[in-house]
Amino acid sequence: MERVKERAKVLEIKDLRVSFHTRRGVFKALRGVDLELYKGEVLGLAGESGSGKSTLGLAIMGLLPRNARVESGEVLLDGSKDVLKMLRDYGSRDVKFDPRKNEKLIKRLNKELREVRGRALAMVFQEPLTSLNPVLQVGYQIAEAVYYHDPMRLVRRAISRNRCTQADLRDLMTTLKTKGEEALIEEVEKRNLRGLEEQILSIWRRQDIHEAKKEKLILSLDKHKLDSKDRLGISIYLRGLQRVPVLGRLAKDALIKEGYRLAVEILTYLGIPHPEKVVRMYPHELSGGMRQRVVIGIAIVNNPEIVIMDEPTSALDVTIQAQILELVSSLKASSNRSFIFISHDLSVLAEVSDRIAIMYAGKIAEVGPVKVIFEEPQHPYTKMLMDAIPTMDKTELKAIPGSVPDMRSPPKGCSFSNRCPFVMPKCKEMEPPMVEVSEGHKVACFLVGERK
Numbered sequence: 001m002e003r004v005k006e007r008a009k010v011l012e013i014k015d016l017r018v019s020f021h022t023r024r025g026v027f028k029a030l031r032g033v034d035l036e037l038y039k040g041e042v043l044g045l046a047g048e049s050g051s052g053k054s055t056l057g058l059a060i061m062g063l064l065p066r067n068a069r070v071e072s073g074e075v076l077l078d079g080s081k082d083v084l085k086m087l088r089d090y091g092s093r094d095v096k097f098d099p100r101k102n103e104k105l106i107k108r109l110n111k112e113l114r115e116v117r118g119r120a121l122a123m124v125f126q127e128p129l130t131s132l133n134p135v136l137q138v139g140y141q142i143a144e145a146v147y148y149h150d151p152m153r154l155v156r157r158a159i160s161r162n163r164c165t166q167a168d169l170r171d172l173m174t175t176l177k178t179k180g181e182e183a184l185i186e187e188v189e190k191r192n193l194r195g196l197e198e199q200i201l202s203i204w205r206r207q208d209i210h211e212a213k214k215e216k217l218i219l220s221l222d223k224h225k226l227d228s229k230d231r232l233g234i235s236i237y238l239r240g241l242q243r244v245p246v247l248g249r250l251a252k253d254a255l256i257k258e259g260y261r262l263a264v265e266i267l268t269y270l271g272i273p274h275p276e277k278v279v280r281m282y283p284h285e286l287s288g289g290m291r292q293r294v295v296i297g298i299a300i301v302n303n304p305e306i307v308i309m310d311e312p313t314s315a316l317d318v319t320i321q322a323q324i325l326e327l328v329s330s331l332k333a334s335s336n337r338s339f340i341f342i343s344h345d346l347s348v349l350a351e352v353s354d355r356i357a358i359m360y361a362g363k364i365a366e367v368g369p370v371k372v373i374f375e376e377p378q379h380p381y382t383k384m385l386m387d388a389i390p391t392m393d394k395t396e397l398k399a400i401p402g403s404v405p406d407m408r409s410p411p412k413g414c415s416f417s418n419r420c421p422f423v424m425p426k427c428k429e430m431e432p433p434m435v436e437v438s439e440g441h442k443v444a445c446f447l448v449g450e451r452k
């Protein structure tokens, strides 16, 4: 438990309030959310339908729909970069300025936003078919994600392979075997082959193939040299000539080709068999589980620090669901990346999460380490959610009576008061503050305050 506090915060949400303006009224979807995400953890976000989980995910990504208003709050990345402020600045400039006259400014802001969305943050949605483009090969979609976020990465990869000789590869492999990965990276930099280390390591880290085959694959890297058309494309890109339409096409083609190679590596890393074939396939040719892996591939290919997953397993059957959960755990372990995993299913969250936050009516009701939330829940709502989980030894499941309040006019005081079996007069008057009951375990309920 102590480890939670020591870890670096990668995301901090402060008093976030978001409402949706509709003809039927103003829905207060988030009513003051405070939450933190630490490096290398999976934070599970649970709550009934309509509690604001997806709105929170979209707000962090800066992808709220047009009728949403951020009333107040901050979403801080690495303690300083406020995603919402960037979006607000962008939004207001976009309206005030004539976009044609301010093309450069808009481009810069767009670039900044793209960086935040793809590099620092990425999102995976429930239904993979809606996030994938049905008319593009999956390899192209992964390649394009890199092309738009970090084209120089593709350039570096292609050029370094072109410069590399068999002798270099043999030396690099010996370094890798005898001195390890860090020494390999140093050696790659010394030889000015940056970009190649990523390819060598992606082969080396494959657990599914024998060492001799890995060596063979690494040595084969220098056979994949650029052909003259690709060399031309890359030099057009490097000279900045890609703004000329015909030349731009050549440059993009060369980089996308490199992106396909990267896509093969990513799919291999995600445990997809025959990745060379799969990159040439279209989304409808893949099973649901494979499609979700591809979507996860697109999300992680730019090495985002934070991945938000909104019900990523809900549309999948149970065995595939288990595989995706295992994949998330292994991605967390191998990359030190942080995840926010949204699900209404607490048993799914129990499998992947390090900490769990329970949302109710646009607020966090309780948050804490997974074990504590499951074994010693304090908020009556969390306790009732736990009683509603089906298990083998339960003879009856207790449904939570009543329903989530109308978010156009949430009740005064605690929003759970009308369903709570322990309601007290003050619950109807005041909102309970968040109280830390033990390290990292916080509860917003007067009962907890009473006991303290």
Ligand SMILES: Nc1ncnc2c1ncn2[C@@H]1O[C@H](COP(=O)(O)OP(=O)(O)OP(=O)(O)O)[C@@H](O)[C@H]1O
Binding pocket: 020, 021, 022, 027, 028, 029, 047, 048, 049, 050, 051, 052, 053, 054, 055, 056, 065, 067, 344, 407
């Ligand atoms: N575009 C929108 N316009 C109007 N109201 C919206 C919009 N999107 C969400 N809402 C409302 O905001 C509230 C929170 O919705 P949200 O989708 O974030 O909840 P959720 O916990 O993710 O639910 P679910 O599990 O069903 O996805 C709900 O009352 C919902 O009706």
